[in-house]
Amino acid sequence: MDKIRNMSKESRSNFITYGMVIVAFLIMQALSSMHAISSSMTGLLVPITAYICMAISLNLVVGVSGELSLGHAGFMSVGAFTGVVAAAALAGVVESTMLRLLLSIIIAGAAAALAGILIGIPVMRLRGDYLAIVTLAFGEIIKNLLNNLYVGLDARGLHFSMTDTASLGMDGGKVLVNGPQGAVGFPMISTFTAGFLLVMFTLFVVQNLINSRSGRAIMAVRDNRIAAESVGIDTTKYRLMAFVVSAALAGMAGALYAQNYTAIVPKKFDFNTSILILVFVVLGGMGNIRGGIISAALLTILPEKLRFIGDYRMLMYAIVLILVMLFSNNAQVRMRVETLRDRITRRVDDRLGEQDAKGGDAR
Amino acid sequence: MTRDEGTYKAQSQHAAKAETRHEGTYKAQAARAAGNTASEEKHGRQRTKMVAPPNDYLVPERDALLTPVLECRHLGIDFGGLKAVEDLNLMVGKTEIAGLIGPNGAGKTTVFNLLTKVYQPTRGTILLDGQDTAGMDTARVSREGIARTFQNIRLFDTLTVEDNVKIGLHNQVECGMWSGIFRAPRYWLSEQEFHKRALELLDVFNMADSAGDIAGSLPYGAQRRLEIVRALATNPKLLLLDEPAAGMNPVETEELMDNIVKIRDQFQIAVLLIEHDMDLVMGICEGIVVLNFGKVIAKGTPEEIQANPQVVEAYLGKQE
Amino acid sequence: MSFLIALINGISLGSVYAIIALGYTMVYGIAKMLNFAHGDVIMVGGYICFIAMNSLGLPPLVGILLSVVGCTCLGILVERAAYKPLREAPSLAVLITAIGVSYFLQNSALLIWGADPKAFPSVANFPSLKLLNGQLTINAVTIVTVLTATVVMVGLTFFTQRTKMGKAMRACSEDKGAAQLMGINVDTTISMVFAIGSGLAAIAGVLLCSAYPTLMPTTGSMPGIKAFTAAVFGGIGSIPGAMLGGILLGVIEIMAKTYISTQLSDAIVFGVLIVVLLIRPAGLLGKEIREKV
Numbered sequence: 001m002d003k004i005r006n007m008s009k010e011s012r013s014n015f016i017t018y019g020m021v022i023v024a025f026l027i028m029q030a031l032s033s034m035h036a037i038s039s040s041m042t043g044l045l046v047p048i049t050a051y052i053c054m055a056i057s058l059n060l061v062v063g064v065s066g067e068l069s070l071g072h073a074g075f076m077s078v079g080a081f082t083g084v085v086a087a088a089a090l091a092g093v094v095e096s097t098m099l100r101l102l103l104s105i106i107i108a109g110a111a112a113a114l115a116g117i118l119i120g121i122p123v124m125r126l127r128g129d130y131l132a133i134v135t136l137a138f139g140e141i142i143k144n145l146l147n148n149l150y151v152g153l154d155a156r157g158l159h160f161s162m163t164d165t166a167s168l169g170m171d172g173g174k175v176l177v178n179g180p181q182g183a184v185g186f187p188m189i190s191t192f193t194a195g196f197l198l199v200m201f202t203l204f205v206v207q208n209l210i211n212s213r214s215g216r217a218i219m220a221v222r223d224n225r226i227a228a229e230s231v232g233i234d235t236t237k238y239r240l241m242a243f244v245v246s247a248a249l250a251g252m253a254g255a256l257y258a259q260n261y262t263a264i265v266p267k268k269f270d271f272n273t274s275i276l277i278l279v280f281v282v283l284g285g286m287g288n289i290r291g292g293i294i295s296a297a298l299l300t301i302l303p304e305k306l307r308f309i310g311d312y313r314m315l316m317y318a319i320v321l322i323l324v325m326l327f328s329n330n331a332q333v334r335m336r337v338e339t340l341r342d343r344i345t346r347r348v349d350d351r352l353g354e355q356d357a358k359g360g361d362a363r
Numbered sequence: 364m365t366r367d368e369g370t371y372k373a374q375s376q377h378a379a380k381a382e383t384r385h386e387g388t389y390k391a392q393a394a395r396a397a398g399n400t401a402s403e404e405k406h407g408r409q410r411t412k413m414v415a416p417p418n419d420y421l422v423p424e425r426d427a428l429l430t431p432v433l434e435c436r437h438l439g440i441d442f443g444g445l446k447a448v449e450d451l452n453l454m455v456g457k458t459e460i461a462g463l464i465g466p467n468g469a470g471k472t473t474v475f476n477l478l479t480k481v482y483q484p485t486r487g488t489i490l491l492d493g494q495d496t497a498g499m500d501t502a503r504v505s506r507e508g509i510a511r512t513f514q515n516i517r518l519f520d521t522l523t524v525e526d527n528v529k530i531g532l533h534n535q536v537e538c539g540m541w542s543g544i545f546r547a548p549r550y551w552l553s554e555q556e557f558h559k560r561a562l563e564l565l566d567v568f569n570m571a572d573s574a575g576d577i578a579g580s581l582p583y584g585a586q587r588r589l590e591i592v593r594a595l596a597t598n599p600k601l602l603l604l605d606e607p608a609a610g611m612n613p614v615e616t617e618e619l620m621d622n623i624v625k626i627r628d629q630f631q632i633a634v635l636l637i638e639h640d641m642d643l644v645m646g647i648c649e650g651i652v653v654l655n656f657g658k659v660i661a662k663g664t665p666e667e668i669q670a671n672p673q674v675v676e677a678y679l680g681k682q683e
Numbered sequence: 684m685s686f687l688i689a690l691i692n693g694i695s696l697g698s699v700y701a702i703i704a705l706g707y708t709m710v711y712g713i714a715k716m717l718n719f720a721h722g723d724v725i726m727v728g729g730y731i732c733f734i735a736m737n738s739l740g741l742p743p744l745v746g747i748l749l750s751v752v753g754c755t756c757l758g759i760l761v762e763r764a765a766y767k768p769l770r771e772a773p774s775l776a777v778l779i780t781a782i783g784v785s786y787f788l789q790n791s792a793l794l795i796w797g798a799d800p801k802a803f804p805s806v807a808n809f810p811s812l813k814l815l816n817g818q819l820t821i822n823a824v825t826i827v828t829v830l831t832a833t834v835v836m837v838g839l840t841f842f843t844q845r846t847k848m849g850k851a852m853r854a855c856s857e858d859k860g861a862a863q864l865m866g867i868n869v870d871t872t873i874s875m876v877f878a879i880g881s882g883l884a885a886i887a888g889v890l891l892c893s894a895y896p897t898l899m900p901t902t903g904s905m906p907g908i909k910a911f912t913a914a915v916f917g918g919i920g921s922i923p924g925a926m927l928g929g930i931l932l933g934v935i936e937i938m939a940k941t942y943i944s945t946q947l948s949d950a951i952v953f954g955v956l957i958v959v960l961l962i963r964p965a966g967l968l969g970k971e972i973r974e975k976v
Contacts, residue, residue, distance in 0.1 A: 228530070283779075
């Protein structure tokens with residue numbers, strides 16, 4: 001008890017976030033075991049967890065490190081394809097699907113981290129909008145390269161090619177990744193529980209990093225680069241650290257996401273996906289991890305829930321997005337909405353007051 | 364035309380004048396060199412031209428036998444054609460409180476930017492505690508022992524006061540990324556150390572009470588003090604203060620003067636400060652350097668500086 | 684000969700990129716925002732011209748004119764409704780709003796005109812030019828594109844350098860506060876920039892659809908991203924930079940397609956961008972702004 005009272009404000013906030021995720025998981029688990037949620041919703045459970053991981057990891061770059069990244073989906077796709085290939089390669093070796101999923105996620109994270117380092121070193125020479133455009137460019141390059149990637153697996157092991165399946169030189173076996181058609185015919189081994197655990201892990205890594213010496217250095221560079229340098233912080237090192245950790249976590253989320261399906265195409269992880277994740281982060285509040293989680297979950301469900309309005313749903317989504325940005329960033333708009341809300345709540349309060357009075361009478 | 368532009372114009376005109384003067388000496392040198400060629404050919408090697416090193420350094424008597432914490436030799440930087448700082452020779456003793464003064468646009472902050480390698484000097488040498496800082500970047504210079512504050516306060520505005528100081532302590536306490544993420548024992552030890560030392564440092568300025576406040580929300584004077592604490596946290600040998608009293612009221616300034624002396628006595632470090640408040644400069648600085656148009660026009664004790672006609676002219680213009 | 688053909692095609696494609704990039708760069712210069720919806724204005728321009736020519740049977744020139752007027756109004760409207768209230772907001776908020784506008788335009792187009800691609804009739808309905816005994820054929824669209832781009836560039840340079848409005852624009856992009864103190868109406872100037880940028884996008888849309896005759900709600904996205912890249916390539920905020928960047932990007936893209944690999948051409952284009960930015964962090968003609976300490 002004493003320990004909780006002595007806990008700093010940050011760690012208390014962290015525990016609230018963990019608690020929120022755990023409670024949400026338990027509720028969803030209970031609902032789905034009682035078959036109380038629709039099948040389309042059940043199908044969304046793993047993607048939601050993957051997007052939450054993406055939002056948390058992008059928050060590390062955008063919110064905590066203060067760099068605008070427009071190519072986060074690129075790391076997700078590196079993880080997705082690495083994960084699928086790794087899981088296929090491990091199929092004969094590792095019997096347990098759970099363990100195979102875990103290993104494929106770890107390998108995917110390592111591959112994405114490597115991509116993060118390779119991309120991060122040049123990217124960190126730039127700042128601001130130029131950095132943003134270069135991350136966009138790298139995202140497109142990754143997509144383009146994966147569109148031309150062919151991977152096959154036969155008795156002799158893995159084969160890679162950048163031209164076509166014929167040049168894989170396969171001896172029987174199976175084509176795992178088939179260029180623009182993407183990866184096909186792999187088993188669906190991701191589960192909601194695995195997704196939940198990955199969210200917890202991602203949270204653990206990001207929150208602990210933020211509240212450590214390295215995290216403070218990252219935030220110092222964000223708040224004032226020149227001052228950070230003046231107290232002896234190697235700014236490139238810490239910007240790169242945030243970028244690479246974020247890339248690794250995105251790769252893990254990618255592996256989880258891909259293995260929730262039986263086929264996945266590189267086009268899935270294009271610029272629009274990067275933007276989608278950025279929207280989660282910005283709507284949740286930059287640097288606000290919990291806000292990012294909530295907005296990732298809600299915005300993944302929203303289009304699904306708006307399905308009844310058919311073609312209008314993406315239009316609604318766009319309008320909601322614009323209105324939320326106007327509301328949260330313009331004092332005039334906010335004031336107008338607030339007076340409106342006050343009027344409504346007052347009316348509701350009045351009515352409740354009346355009811356209270358009536359209730360009193362009855363008693 | 365903005366005022367800045369005006370001063371730039373004035374400076375460049377001045378620089379141009381300096382240029383012509385220099386050209387004269389260069390020409391003379393060239394002529395001498397031409398004369399030398401005959402003897403060079405005779406001996407088959409070049410005659411070295413010998414010059415006297417700058418020897419107008421001044422340090423407090425108690426520091427005279429120690430390695431000076433800072434020595435600048437012929438330091439200079441050009442911005443395009445403008446010589447913003449030229450031929451700056453400066454020595455700061457191990458425990459000296461030194462002042463760098465001069466009219467607006469004299470190049471004082473540029474000197475700080477050169478010392479901390481925000482700008483790389485065009486010419487000259489900077490020795491920090493006897494070590495040449497050539498090729499170092501800002502972060503490295505900080506690790507080697509120069510800390511600074513900024514004229515326009517640069518705090519980590521969204522972080523707490525304590526975190527600001529902890530970031531200052533960055534290179535004093537070790538804890539790697541992995542230890543931090545996976546909460547290794549190293550992490551807990553380092554966090555304890557960070558917390559303890561941050562509060563100790565805040566205590567110097569009696570700021571421990573506001574440790575949990577957000578730095579950006581502090582009143583102006585407190586922000587200036589916090590910047591000094593953060594600079595001290597890097598365990599410097601030399602503390603550069605850029606207009607520490609700007610925006611402070613007389614009471615706060617008085618307090619600041621006491622604190623600067625206290626810091627020097629307690630930490631045994633040198634302080635070099637830029638300030639327009641002459642009461643502060645004349646009150647606590649031991650040696651003073653006056654800069655005008657990027658050049659040193661006077662050096663000496665407060666009394667000498669106050670009596671120097673060139674200084675009076677630089678500040679007030681020529682009195683006919 | 685194939686090199687010459689590739690070069691001409693590259694310049695033609697690059698001219699379109701340059702016209703789009705001008706819109707990006709002008710808006711960035713003055714509003715310091717990445718207007719991600721700019722690419723979708725291209726698409727709207729294409730549709731307006733398509734409707735005018737196909738459904739209303741109007742001549743191409745009238746179609747282009749209608750499309751320019753339509754997009755100009757759209758540009759001003761979007762600026763007033765979505766961007767102006769956010770002028771003091773953090774840049775990321777404006778960016779997300781621009782993305783929202785982009786989704787809005789795409790999905791509106793989807794609802795109005797449907798998802799299936801429309802075959803766009805070329806606006807340049809005269810025969811192609813045959814040179815060197817028919818070895819080198821330059822088709823009409825290419826000629827029109829290059830000519831239009833030249834006129835646009837010369838006109839815009841004249842406008843920004845010589846006219847009062849152009850000078851006001853440059854003043855605003857240097858320092859909005861100071862410009863306002865000098866009696867320049869910043870709001871009008873910003874609207875003007877959006878109007879010009881969107882009008883140019885309409886022209887680019889028509890030219891693009893004439894050269895690559897499929898029109899869909901997503902037609903504008905990829906050229907938009909490419910043109911944005913071109914603007915950064917040349918140094919964002921710089922008008923000559925956008926022209927240079929656009930044309931270079933077009934040439935690089937066609938050359939990569941012709942001589943290296945069609946599939947990997949995008950990767951090559953973006954790769955060149957990255958290399959250029961690493962060597963010149965502010966783009967080819969951009970000026971680096973140093974933070975004052």
